[in-house]
Amino acid sequence: MMRRFFVFWAFFLVLAIPASAQSSKLIKELESKRGELQKQIADTESLLKNTKKDVGSQLNSLASLTGQIEERKRYILAINNDVDALERELGKLERQLRSLQRDLLDKKKKYESSVQYLYQNKSIEEKLMFIFSAKNLGQTYRRMRYVREYATYQRLQGEEILKKQEQVKKKRTELRQVKAAKETLLKEREGEKAKLESQEKVKREMVASLQKKQKGLQSEINKKKREANQLNARIDKLIAEEIEKARRQAEEEARREAAARKKAAKGEKSEASSDKTKKEKAEPLEAYSMSKADRELSGNFAGNRGKLPMPISGPYIITSHYGQYAVEGLRNVKLDNKGIDIQGKPGAQARAIFDGKVAAVFKLNGLFNILVRHGNYISVYCNLSSASVKSGDVVKTKQPMGEVFSDGADNGRTVLHFQLRKEKEKLNPEPWLNR
Numbered sequence: 317m318m319r320r321f322f323v324f325w326a327f328f329l330v331l332a333i334p335a336s337a338q339s340s341k342l343i344k345e346l347e348s349k350r351g352e353l354q355k356q357i358a359d360t361e362s363l364l365k366n367t368k369k370d371v372g373s374q375l376n377s378l379a380s381l382t383g384q385i386e387e388r389k390r391y392i393l394a395i396n397n398d399v400d401a402l403e404r405e406l407g408k409l410e411r412q413l414r415s416l417q418r419d420l421l422d423k424k425k426k427y428e429s430s431v432q433y434l435y436q437n438k439s440i441e442e443k444l445m446f447i448f449s450a451k452n453l454g455q456t457y458r459r460m461r462y463v464r465e466y467a468t469y470q471r472l473q474g475e476e477i478l479k480k481q482e483q484v485k486k487k488r489t490e491l492r493q494v495k496a497a498k499e500t501l502l503k504e505r506e507g508e509k510a511k512l513e514s515q516e517k518v519k520r521e522m523v524a525s526l527q528k529k530q531k532g533l534q535s536e537i538n539k540k541k542r543e544a545n546q547l548n549a550r551i552d553k554l555i556a557e558e559i560e561k562a563r564r565q566a567e568e569e570a571r572r573e574a575a576a577r578k579k580a581a582k583g584e585k586s587e588a589s590s591d592k593t594k595k596e597k598a599e600p601l602e603a604y605s606m607s608k609a610d611r612e613l614s615g616n617f618a619g620n621r622g623k624l625p626m627p628i629s630g631p632y633i634i635t636s637h638y639g640q641y642a643v644e645g646l647r648n649v650k651l652d653n654k655g656i657d658i659q660g661k662p663g664a665q666a667r668a669i670f671d672g673k674v675a676a677v678f679k680l681n682g683l684f685n686i687l688v689r690h691g692n693y694i695s696v697y698c699n700l701s702s703a704s705v706k707s708g709d710v711v712k713t714k715q716p717m718g719e720v721f722s723d724g725a726d727n728g729r730t731v732l733h734f735q736l737r738k739e740k741e742k743l744n745p746e747p748w749l750n751r
Contacts, residue, residue, distance in 0.1 A: 339405055339490045343497045346398045353391045357384075359631030359661075371532040373726050376635075378522045380659055380729075381515060382644070383633035388512050395505045402498045409494060413487045420480045526646060537649055543681070548654050550680060551696055551735065554687055558675045558694065559739050562610060569608070614691025617670050623750050624669040625714050627697060628660045628732045635659045635731065638744040655696065655735030656745050662728045665716040666697040669749070674709040674717075683721055696735035 526533055626632060636657035643649040672690040679685070684700040688711060703718040705711060722730040736745040 371536045379635035383635040409491045416484045423477050554676045610691040617690040617693045627734045628658050629665040630661050633659045658732045660730050662722040662730050664720045668711040668715045674705050677703050692739050694737045698733035
């Protein structure tokens with residue numbers, strides 16, 4: 317019984333050792349994830365520049381500021397989540413500390429009882445009397461072993477108390493570290509909230525300024541809509557052509573496979589074989605919309621939803637989201653975006669979000685636009701000042717394909733317009749990207 321007791325506590329101590337490192341590991345993991353968001357915000361703050369007073373520049377500046385505010389809100393939300401995680405860790409540590417303290421108190425009481433017992437039976441004569449008063453040799457041996465094991469038990473109890481005291485000490489240190497991390501995080505949250513309030517104040521001032529220029533604002537919105545419609549019409553036409561091209565290639569591949577099967581079956585004149593050949597001839601061509609290679613590429617692309625890299629290099633802000641939405645604070649100002657607009661730093665490169673083949677490169681209003689096919693998915697990169705790929709090129713994930721245009725008339729504003737399609741279906745790119 318006594319040996320099982322020792323084994324149990326030794327096992328408990330082995331389990332307890334790695335637990336002390338878990339809290340510091342959690343803190344480091346939270347700091348690492350939060351650090352990425354923090355760097356993103358710091359890098360993108362340089363994108364917020366004073367713009368000219370004309371409506372177009374002010375509208376662009378409002379979009380940039382709104383994107384920065386969204387990033388800061390994401391960061392504050394991450395801080396809130398980290399605070400909650402540290403709160404849960406603190407609760408766990410406090411429960412563990414109370415348990416260790418109870419165990420320590422229990423061991424001290426047991427040790428005190430054993431010391432009192434030894435004190436009451438401390439003389440050599442009493443121990444010898446206890447041993448030699450045995451009725452036979454076997455009992456003598458058992459009593460000798462008992463005296464020896466009880467002395468060992470008392471020594472081990474003392475050692476366990478020291479170990480338990482060390483565990484309590486480490487747990488208290490761990491508790492202090494987590495509390496300090498939480499306090500630092502709370503201070504950081506207050507600082508971010510103050511920055512957010514300042515940015516929202518600037519945004520309100522921008523909106524108020526734009527509201528006074530309603531006529532010019534509506535004119536600018538209409539101009540942007542005309543440019544967007546022109547771009548989307550060209551993209552839709554090219555995508556339709558690409559889908560048709562892929563369909564013809566798939567049909568040709570299917571015909572070749574059918575011819576190969578027919579040749580392999582030549583010489584067999586059974587009725588079953590004849591029926592199969594007729595069925596292959598009657599197969600509707602529409603069933604062959606993709607080649608085998610395209611089907612595999614499409615499956616790999618779909619499997620990476622939420623993991624695809626951003627289509628722009630360097631720091632970025634998403635300044636316009638997918639779909640129809642009203643601009644906050646401005647009357648009758650509604651946007652309809654078929655993709656997303658991503659602002660980066662001057663010199664930023666458009667980069668492929670996945671392995672694929674360049675379907676088209678075209679110029680519109682002096683700027684380059686690139687379509688890349690990934691099976692039946694197509695990614696679209698617009699507003700480039702240069703293109704380093706051509707139609708038919710095979711591209712790899714994150715491969716640079718051209719420099720995003722920087723508008724010198726608008727303080728070097730650099731915005732990539734990005735779209736994602738599944739054949740003709742327009743998709744919201746954001747859920748597909750790793751942010």
